[in-house]
Amino acid sequence: MTTEAAARGRWQVVWPYAGALAIALALLAALVAMLGGDAAQALAGLVRSSLGSGAGLGQTFNKTTPLLLGSLAVILGLRGGVFNIGVDGQIYAGAVAATGAAFLLSTGPKGAVLPVVLLAGLAGGAVWGSLPGVLRARLGVSEIFVTVMLNFVAVFLVEYLSTGPWNDPTAGEAITRAIPPQATLPYLWPRAGAHAGILLALAAAAGVWWLLFRTVFGYELRAAGDNPSAALLGGVPVRRAVGLALVASGALAGLAGAVEVSGFHYRLILGLSPGYGMMAILIAVLSRRHPVLAVPAAMGFAALLVGTDSLQRSVGLPASAVFVVQAVVLLVLLATEGVRRGAP
């Protein structure tokens, strides 16, 4: 390929993303105008509050953490040809396990408590991912349904714990008591309020990349996802690879739950995940199932989340509007791809 053609090829990949982003911002401006706000001012505020200030950037980093971990969880599944729609449930399962560990170890030294709390989160998510994993591997049951159903089970479990045994009686809400200080994640950038979770998420992105492209397991998983029958003929243990991918996927989401508890809320709350799992699916598709590309995609979604949060306060834009904008971004992208494919 000549350099000119290569440049054109790169441009062809980039312009749909730029177009989708422009359409999303225009949509957001239209929504703000519809609700009686000043669209130009709102968009400026959106950028300022998410990327244009230290505190905003800190918030964006904090939101990037669960979104990136969640999308890595989805990517791991997608590479093996399975859809993990249960990231939200696994986040909650990880958060429950992390909170429980923090309460149990309330007297331990900091150096030991925090790692155990994070590992408990990983384990909680892995347990939540293992049921769909086992059912898929052993009985061929679609992971889509099992993961979704477990989302509901996890939410009710959190509701029970946060209003029942772990409830903070002074709060009067579905909130648990605070975890002990030894179990909290340190700040990375204290002035901006950014905790160290982003480092864990970035390390996880590198880890998933390594797992997928540099290990036998990753090779087998990708083979299972690309062409299961060919992989099976080639001697790949397809079912085991896919089942394990769901367990690992759950563990990553569980870590996100643990980080939300120990780095951000310092307790278990019912609304811990405002749909991170759903956004994670969109991010995974947007980043073309690539763990490294998921980093900027997750950060973009996080900035949008933080920015629309400020619009929620200023013009009363509902929190759900961010779902519309994010989904439209992906629909535009899928449409441009579709148009290029030509007639059926």
Added chain:
Amino acid sequence: MSWELFLDPSLLRLAVAMSVPLVLASAGELLMERSGLLNVAIEGMVTLGAAAAFLASFAAGSTGLGLLAAALSGVVVAAVFAHYAVAWRQEQVTVGLTLYVLCLGLSSLLYRVVVGVRLTPPRVETLQPVVLPVVGRLPVVGEVLFHQHALVYLSAAVVAVVHLVLFRTSLGLRLRAAGENPVAADTVGVDVFRLRRASAAAGGALVGLAGASLPFTLTGTFTEGIAGGRGWIALMLVIFGRWTPVGAAAGALLFAYVEALQFKLAMVSRAVPPQFLQMLPYAFAVTVLVRAYRGARAPEALGKPYHREARA
């Protein structure tokens, strides 16, 4: 606690009423899947249908308009889905999940724009039971089956019509052919693309109506989580019913029974925390699913885009 509780006529009557969203949504999904389209957006479409029904009824004061709005919302989303899946041959689960997220966001957004922020959520009129003549006077059976609101009777009719169309008409035969072997169907002159789009639209209308049944028969209000997984369960019911409308409807009754039972148990038992009872239908779904998968065979071309020029 006595065992009579489990066969209490009022419980069975509630179960029949609660089966409506599941019956309608699974019938709609089944129509699409039989033609080869796997639409996983239906949880979102049920939510959007509920929002459309609630808002139309709230703004215009008419339940009929609410039903129409809900059906239309389903048709529009299904048409978009079909365009991505049929014309652009995009991965159907990906498009479905994206539309699912879009529908959830859109529902709350529309609610916020139309209703605004209020201290107490507004309510719309719910459907009243219609006692059918003659059969309504039967002991027990009359109370359970024929003291119901109109959507119960409608959903029974929908199951019958979908069954007859699929298995007793040439249109149904062509539709199933498009879902089993689109290449062969195309060869003998079946318009696979048009059939898939049409079945998506028809199925979408049913899924939208399933959404409408939630505010109109169960809640009277709209909340973000109103669908409560019913769309996903409907998707499972299609497998449970082996892609037949009667089988899916039977499964819907079973699930609705467990759902209704959970309400009853919560009233009777104070020992078990309510959240564990609320988990029951979802845990039950997973258990049933494991059995449903044994020997299940989906339409051969389900979820696969049809490309005329591609080699088989």
